Amino acid sequence: MMKFYIARISLLSLLMLTAAPVALAANTATVTISATVLADCSVTVNQSVLDIGRIAVSELHDKAKNAALDGMVGSVDVTSKCGDSTRAKLTVSTQTVADKSIVASSPSGVEADVMRFGLKIDDKAADFDDASKSVTSEINDENLSSDGHKDTLTFSGLAGANSGKATAGSYSATVTVKVEPE
Numbered sequence: 001m002m003k004f005y006i007a008r009i010s011l012l013s014l015l016m017l018t019a020a021p022v023a024l025a026a027n028t029a030t031v032t033i034s035a036t037v038l039a040d041c042s043v044t045v046n047q048s049v050l051d052i053g054r055i056a057v058s059e060l061h062d063k064a065k066n067a068a069l070d071g072m073v074g075s076v077d078v079t080s081k082c083g084d085s086t087r088a089k090l091t092v093s094t095q096t097v098a099d100k101s102i103v104a105s106s107p108s109g110v111e112a113d114v115m116r117f118g119l120k121i122d123d124k125a126a127d128f129d130d131a132s133k134s135v136t137s138e139i140n141d142e143n144l145s146s147d148g149h150k151d152t153l154t155f156s157g158l159a160g161a162n163s164g165k166a167t168a169g170s171y172s173a174t175v176t177v178k179v180e181p182e
Contacts, residue, residue: 039085039145039181046077052117052157060166063159066099066116072157080139080179081148087182088144090151092119092126093134094175100127101158107169113160115171120154139179153177 052074063069082088096103101116119126119135126135141149153175 039082039088041080041082041085041088041179041181043081043090043177043179044079045177050074050076050155052155055157057166057168060115060159061164063163065159065161065163066101067159068118069115069157069159073154075152075154078151078153078177079148080144080151082144082179082181084145085181086140086142086144088139088149088179089182090121090137090139091134091178091180092121092128092137092153092175093132093178094128094173095133096173097128097130097133098161100130102128102155102173102175103160104171104173106171107167112165113162114166115163116158116160117173118156118158119175120156122152123154138182 053069053072055069055072060069078090080088080090094102096105096111098113098116101118103111103113104115104117106112106114119128121135121137126137128135137151139149139151143149
């Protein structure tokens with residue numbers, strides 16, 4: 001019978017020890033809830049189609065990968081506005097990137113890496129990230145909320161890895177320009 005009481009007392013002690021944290025818990029708790037209100041932003045471009053020129057197939061065949069294509073340059077003006085903010089980020093993204101440049105689709109719509117497009121933002125080289133397929137530029141401008149911030153995106157033609165397989169037709173790519181408040 002003594003063993004029974006010792007086992008019972010041991011079990012009761014064990015239960016009290018495991019229940020102790022519950023007994024010590026407070027009877028109230030506080031949760032802080034927050035939300036961030038961001039400035040409204042907009043972006044406009046002065047043209048939605050940009051033709052950077054023409055090149056003969058034979059001239060493209062002779063170019064090394066990433067070689068600049070003479071005279072094939074064009075620019076788009078971008079105006080960003082964010083109400084009640086002086087800081088934002090401008091992101092340019094595309095579908096296919098190789099060696100930090102945009103890969104153009106061939107006339108048949110296939111990405112054959114015959115031609116690429118390089119990008120400069122306000123005369124500064126803008127290298128695309130191969131994983132995210134985008135490049136981001138920080139905006140810090142007191143006029144961002146009033147007159148807006150102006151950037152110039154300059155695109156230049158480059159020979160692709162398969163430029164020797166070029167055929168006649170239009171090579172193109174699309175970029176998306178986005179502005180977000182910081």
